Amino acid sequence: MTNQPEPLNFAHVTDWIFDLDNTLYPHHSNLFSQIDVKMTDYVADLLKLSRTDARQMQKQFYKDYGTTLKGLMDRYDIDPDDFLQKVHDIDYSWLVPDPSLAIAIRQLPGRKFIFTNGDRGHAERAARQLGVLDEFDDIFDIVAAQLLPKPARETYDRFLARHNIDAASSVMFEDLARNLTVPKALGMTTVLIVPHNFEPTFSEIWERDPGHTDHVDYVTDNLASFLSAILPGQTALSVPA
Structure with missing residues (x-):
């Protein structure tokens, strides 16, 4: 695991895959x-x-x-x-629009997907409130997964097959390390999103996934900054280890 995202290390990526909850939008939005x-x-x-x-x-x-x-x-x-x-009958106004995230996602070369254990309606409403919905090519939700959630291997296989994705040319962003185990085994680059100023007490013990960190390539608490750092021609920024 490293904490220095270099543009060269992501030059091979053609497909960018993002979890939704506590990943595209920040943990502190609650x-x-x-x-x-x-x-x-x-x-x-x-x-x-x-x-x-x-x-x-x-x-x-x-x-x-x-x-x-x-x-x-x-x-x-x-x-x-x-x-x-x-x-999912909730108040989405809790999410603050994030123009910097929208710009960073827009500038990524290749296709972009939301891959969530929630449903499409929830993903669309959250992404729309964030101001990033239009930056994505598609949403793969729990219904598309035939109601089998991540981290089941079959669900990742189903997602990759639907969009004809080469795992070795993709990167996955997730807030749960356990959900990066299969992507890493498939050959994806993996990025773990943690809360700002992360403290372990923020999560219940089974949500911290301490046994899965070997499957994490990068860790960040600021997705927009991380993406900006790996865009071609950008200077790498430090993110928390």
Whole structure:
């Protein structure tokens, strides 16, 4: 893992792949906290649990299945469309438009994709509020993944096949190191996005993924600055180790 992004190290990249939540938009926007609350409410209503018990079960689903949705589908055969609609009924005005990020993404040579465990509607609304939606060629969401979330290998294979992407000529940006394990094995360059002034206490223990850091090539807490640093002709900027 290195903390010096050099333009030369990204000269081979033809496809740029970005996770959405806490990656394209910053962790400190706290947008995902709204979704988190909605998921807890959904579990509580479905299973007639207290919010405390529902939250504990929700987090266990996340740990065991990769997403709360997958756990609920496997265990309780819920309607995924109903779940996705309800948990993404949130206030997107929490996101501050990021013109510098839009410019940086626009200047990247090649195709750009959003690859998310959320649904397309959520990705479109969030990216539109950020001011970056028009910079992307397509969105690969949980429905396109046939409801099998990252980090399942089949989901990455499905994404690459749909867009005819050569993994060795691509880079993936993610806020969860576990979701970079398969991309790294496939030959992608990997970039982990961490919260600004990251402290481990910001994340619950299974969300820190300490055992997956060997699959991370670069780490940054500022996506726009990182992308600007790797554009052809730019000078490398320091990002946190």
